[in-house]
Amino acid sequence: MDDRMLARIQGDPNYQALVRERSSFGWTLAIIMLTLYYGFIAIVAFDPGLISTKVTGVLTVGLFMGAGLIVASVLLTGLYVLRANTRYDDLTRAIVAAATGSAK
Amino acid sequence: MSRNLALCAALATLASPALAAGPIEAGTMQATNWTAIVIFAAFVALTLGITYWAAQRTRTAKDFYAAGGGVSGFQNGLAIAGDYMSAASFLGISALVYTSGYYGLIYSIGFLVGWPIIMFLMAEPLRNLGRFTFADVASYRLQAGPIRALAAIGTLVTVSFYLIAQMVGAGQLIELLFGLPYLWAVIIVGVLMIIYVTFGGMIATTYVQLIKACLLLGGSTLISLLVLAQFGFDFNALIAKAIELHPKHDAILTPGAAVANPINAFSLGIALMFGTAGLPHILMRFFTVSNAKEARKSVFWATTFIGYFYILTFIIGFGAIVLVLPNGAYHDAGDIAKGLLGGGNMPAIHLAHAVGGDVMKGFIAAVAFATILAVVSGLTLSGASAVSHDLYASVIRHGNVDEATEVRVSRVTTLVLGVIAIVLGYEFEKINVAFMVGLAFAVAASANFPVLLLSMLWKGLTTRGAVIGGFVGLISAVGLTILSPGIWEVVLGHPKGSAWFPYVSPALFTMPLSFLCCYVFSVTDKSAQGAREQAAYEAQYMRSQTGIGIDAAASH
Numbered sequence: 001m002d003d004r005m006l007a008r009i010q011g012d013p014n015y016q017a018l019v020r021e022r023s024s025f026g027w028t029l030a031i032i033m034l035t036l037y038y039g040f041i042a043i044v045a046f047d048p049g050l051i052s053t054k055v056t057g058v059l060t061v062g063l064f065m066g067a068g069l070i071v072a073s074v075l076l077t078g079l080y081v082l083r084a085n086t087r088y089d090d091l092t093r094a095i096v097a098a099a100t101g102s103a104k
Numbered sequence: 105m106s107r108n109l110a111l112c113a114a115l116a117t118l119a120s121p122a123l124a125a126g127p128i129e130a131g132t133m134q135a136t137n138w139t140a141i142v143i144f145a146a147f148v149a150l151t152l153g154i155t156y157w158a159a160q161r162t163r164t165a166k167d168f169y170a171a172g173g174g175v176s177g178f179q180n181g182l183a184i185a186g187d188y189m190s191a192a193s194f195l196g197i198s199a200l201v202y203t204s205g206y207y208g209l210i211y212s213i214g215f216l217v218g219w220p221i222i223m224f225l226m227a228e229p230l231r232n233l234g235r236f237t238f239a240d241v242a243s244y245r246l247q248a249g250p251i252r253a254l255a256a257i258g259t260l261v262t263v264s265f266y267l268i269a270q271m272v273g274a275g276q277l278i279e280l281l282f283g284l285p286y287l288w289a290v291i292i293v294g295v296l297m298i299i300y301v302t303f304g305g306m307i308a309t310t311y312v313q314l315i316k317a318c319l320l321l322g323g324s325t326l327i328s329l330l331v332l333a334q335f336g337f338d339f340n341a342l343i344a345k346a347i348e349l350h351p352k353h354d355a356i357l358t359p360g361a362a363v364a365n366p367i368n369a370f371s372l373g374i375a376l377m378f379g380t381a382g383l384p385h386i387l388m389r390f391f392t393v394s395n396a397k398e399a400r401k402s403v404f405w406a407t408t409f410i411g412y413f414y415i416l417t418f419i420i421g422f423g424a425i426v427l428v429l430p431n432g433a434y435h436d437a438g439d440i441a442k443g444l445l446g447g448g449n450m451p452a453i454h455l456a457h458a459v460g461g462d463v464m465k466g467f468i469a470a471v472a473f474a475t476i477l478a479v480v481s482g483l484t485l486s487g488a489s490a491v492s493h494d495l496y497a498s499v500i501r502h503g504n505v506d507e508a509t510e511v512r513v514s515r516v517t518t519l520v521l522g523v524i525a526i527v528l529g530y531e532f533e534k535i536n537v538a539f540m541v542g543l544a545f546a547v548a549a550s551a552n553f554p555v556l557l558l559s560m561l562w563k564g565l566t567t568r569g570a571v572i573g574g575f576v577g578l579i580s581a582v583g584l585t586i587l588s589p590g591i592w593e594v595v596l597g598h599p600k601g602s603a604w605f606p607y608v609s610p611a612l613f614t615m616p617l618s619f620l621c622c623y624v625f626s627v628t629d630k631s632a633q634g635a636r637e638q639a640a641y642e643a644q645y646m647r648s649q650t651g652i653g654i655d656a657a658a659s660h
């Protein structure tokens with residue numbers, strides 16, 4: 001990778017959009033995930049009584065939280081894939097086309 | 105503290121049944137289960153066939169290390185899930201649910217939540233920057249020698265402890281279920297694993313993992329359905345019955361004493377979540393797909409399968425409380441008070457018998473053994489790659505080595521690792537293997553993960569910062585684990601309460617310490633070399649984002 005090519009790609013508005021959008025979306029989802037999980041751990045550590053409070057029949061708050069975290073993990077990764085498959089892949093293709101096309 | 109040890113025990117792939125049941129005596133060896141042997145023989149025959157086929161296709165280093173880079177996202181997701189669903193998850197977590205109820209679910213969740221983080225921050229850059237090992241990524245703009253040496257040592261420490269635990273677990277499972285002597289069992293695992301890896305490389309290892317993942321998911325689903333069917337598919341009724349029968353009653357739905365201490369709860373959470381993102385045999389799988397898009401799909405499928413699997417282990421654990429716990433036939437000498445036949449990790453196996461008779465038990469036992477075999481192969485391949493690709497080719501020969509020689513070194517290393525695994529598996533038969541897996545997760549979170557993450561996402565990281573941060577994380581994680589009660593008091597036999605480090609996992613302290621050292625020794629690094637490494641970040645970042653410049657052969 002020579003410096004001129006690097007500078008050209010860095011100047012590409014598509015590249016700037018890709019980096020900005022992916023980074024902010026990725027970190028947003030990561031922070032949501034970290035908040036959910038360490039929020040859960042904080043409840044386990046500081047308010048264990050809430051975990052064993054019954055919601056319906058013998059099923060407790062903790063069981064619903066556990067199932068919720070598993071489902072949230074799958075949904076959030078799915079959400080990222082959906083967005084990446086459309087928006088980020090389109091941007092990447094445009095960047096690669098511009099870089100290789102103008103290099104010839 | 106005994107609760108903490110119980111959980112370590114469950115973590116340990118397949119903590120020794122001997123641990124709970126006392127030393128195994130010849131008399132407790134069970135009658136030969138022919139269903140198990142037939143199913144297991146069929147599995148071995150099939151996988152050897154695949155290894156032969158894979159050997160024909162393994163020509164280049166890329167074939168050997170990364171299955172030619174042509175694995176699809178779905179297949180790779182299943183293989184990652186297979187690597188992750190070791191006997192620790194299947195037997196260990198279901199056993200933990202069986203003894204401690206909700207506490208087992210806290211564990212499962214910790215194992216799962218690392219995956220979204222890998223997806224959002226790491227999966228795509230990993231694929232775009234690496235070739236065969238995660239050291240490729242960490243050393244992309246840093247000095248290859250010291251960084252690869254660090255990564256290889258981190259890999260070997262992580263892999264060794266996992267490997268020994270798997271071997272011991274496999275030996276004891278076979279001894280108990282197939283009626284074979286322990287030594288034979290360990291040799292069978294070692295020899296099969298050497299064959300898969302040396303001849304079939306990553307291609308065979310991946311397909312063995314795929315088959316096993318399907319068997320394990322299928323078998324677990326079947327047991328769960330059979331359990332739920334007994335309660336008219338009313339989950340509430342299952343839990344209610346379990347509360348009634350379990351000696352702890354309502355307390356099985358509370359978090360448990362071991363996480364009552366907030367420091368333990370957070371430290372464990374950190375080790376489980378971020379340890380995942382530093383396990384070398386898992387990271388290696390990101391290089392078997394052709395591009396970042398497939399890497400993404402891999403994580404999505406892996407997260408889905410692993411999440412589903414942990415829901416099943418929870419049902420299996422509660423099913424065992426209802427169907428195994430009150431049944432004298434599954435306990436030593438028919439006495440419920442005497443503990444489970446075959447030790448504390450066997451609830452899932454006994455449950456299979458309770459819902460499906462000898463055939464189901466044979467099937468599940470064969471699947472559990474196949475699981476160990478597949479995970480051992482993946483671990484060995486990643487250890488062998490660290491030696492051949494990172495230490496031999498890059499550090500010792502400075503890159504002046506042809507691919508054929510490098511792959512030959514890798515095969516020889518596999519052979520050596522296999523023999524070492526057999527010897528250590530045999531030697532460690534009676535030892536508490538729990539601490540080894542705990543150590544593996546703590547080391548992965550404290551040494552491998554910080555260096556890998558910062559090398560991809562922080563411009564300021566220099567070789568000096570990475571090497572000091574990585575080694576500080578490695579040494580402090582290993583050291584504090586040895587000083588924790590699990591080893592200091594139980595394994596080394598010091599008096600109770602004398603452990604210097606009172607917590608269950610060191611990760612809460614060692615992971616931030618490693619990040620801090622990476623940061624401090626990078627920003628104070630004023631060398632010209634350090635400045636060059638920081639300047640090279642932009643080009644690396646561009647490639648990590650777009651994949652431009654990636655190995656062209658990856659697209660075939």
